Amino acid sequence: xxxxxxxxxxxxxxxxxxxxxxxxxxxxxxxxxxxxxxxxxxxxxxxxxxxxxxxxxxxxxxxxxxxxxxxxxxxxxxxxxxxxxxxxxxxxxxxxxxxxxxxxxxxxxxxxx
Amino acid sequence: xxxxxxxxxxxxxxxxxxxxxxxxxxxxxxxxxxxxxxxxxxxxxxxxxxxxxxxxxxxxxxxxxxxxxxxxxxxxxxxxxxxxxxxxxxxxxxxxxxxxxxxxxxxxxxxxxxxx
Numbered sequence: 293x294x295x296x297x298x299x300x301x302x303x304x305x306x307x308x309x310x311x312x313x314x315x316x317x318x319x320x321x322x323x324x325x326x327x328x329x330x331x332x333x334x335x336x337x338x339x340x341x342x343x344x345x346x347x348x349x350x351x352x353x354x355x356x357x358x359x360x361x362x363x364x365x366x367x368x369x370x371x372x373x374x375x376x377x378x379x380x381x382x383x384x385x386x387x388x389x390x391x392x393x394x395x396x397x398x399x400x401x402x403x404x405x
Numbered sequence: 406x407x408x409x410x411x412x413x414x415x416x417x418x419x420x421x422x423x424x425x426x427x428x429x430x431x432x433x434x435x436x437x438x439x440x441x442x443x444x445x446x447x448x449x450x451x452x453x454x455x456x457x458x459x460x461x462x463x464x465x466x467x468x469x470x471x472x473x474x475x476x477x478x479x480x481x482x483x484x485x486x487x488x489x490x491x492x493x494x495x496x497x498x499x500x501x502x503x504x505x506x507x508x509x510x511x512x513x514x515x516x517x518x519x520x521x
Contacts, residue, residue, distance in 0.1 A: 335498050335512035393510060395448045
């Protein structure tokens with residue numbers, strides 16, 4: 293069935309490097325995407341979102357890119373810090389009327405000092 | 406702003422008992438709240454969508470008689486796990502959709518349920 297998935301389950305980077313976390317989605321009708329960060333034992337924390345009528349959005353140290361042609365979403369974290377170590381989930385809104393989110397399987401980001 | 410709380414944060418109960426988990430939006434009104442379940446090292450799975458003043462919408466495979474949801478106000482939703490069994494042990498997380506926003510969902514800190 294349709295799903296939101298990730299290319300890499302674990303990503304290890306050096307402190308100060310840039311990180312890129314990827315996500316593939318298969319539902320072309322999805323109109324809204326969000327990246328969440330989840331630390332162990334805690335709820336997901338909103339990072340950044342993007343609507344389907346955009347292809348790029350920037351926040352503080354983070355950028356989300358949306359490529360609707362290949363159904364690909366990415367999260368870029370600049371100057372990665374140890375505090376960025378967590379599991380990152382992409383989520384998509386497949387049903388605009390209902391606003392429920394479908395989560396991808398997650399990528400663990402490990403930042404080496 | 407946009408803070409969501411859950412209570413309790415952790416609960417241990419005996420098999421056969423019922424457990425109630427509260428989800429509150431502390432500084433905003435939420436017409437819709439969502440309940441998720443997360444097993445270790447897995448993603449979040451949507452259980453149900455809760456709308457203030459109406460019946461919850463459950464995802465396929467989720468037993469509505471076992472997971473009772475009540476959304477009594479714009480700031481409070483409760484999930485009751487009835488007759489809990491060890492297989493119900495999980496991390497339960499709620500989220501609230503900001504009334505004034507597009508579809509931003511803000512998550513609570515989660516409730517760790519352990520059924521003995």
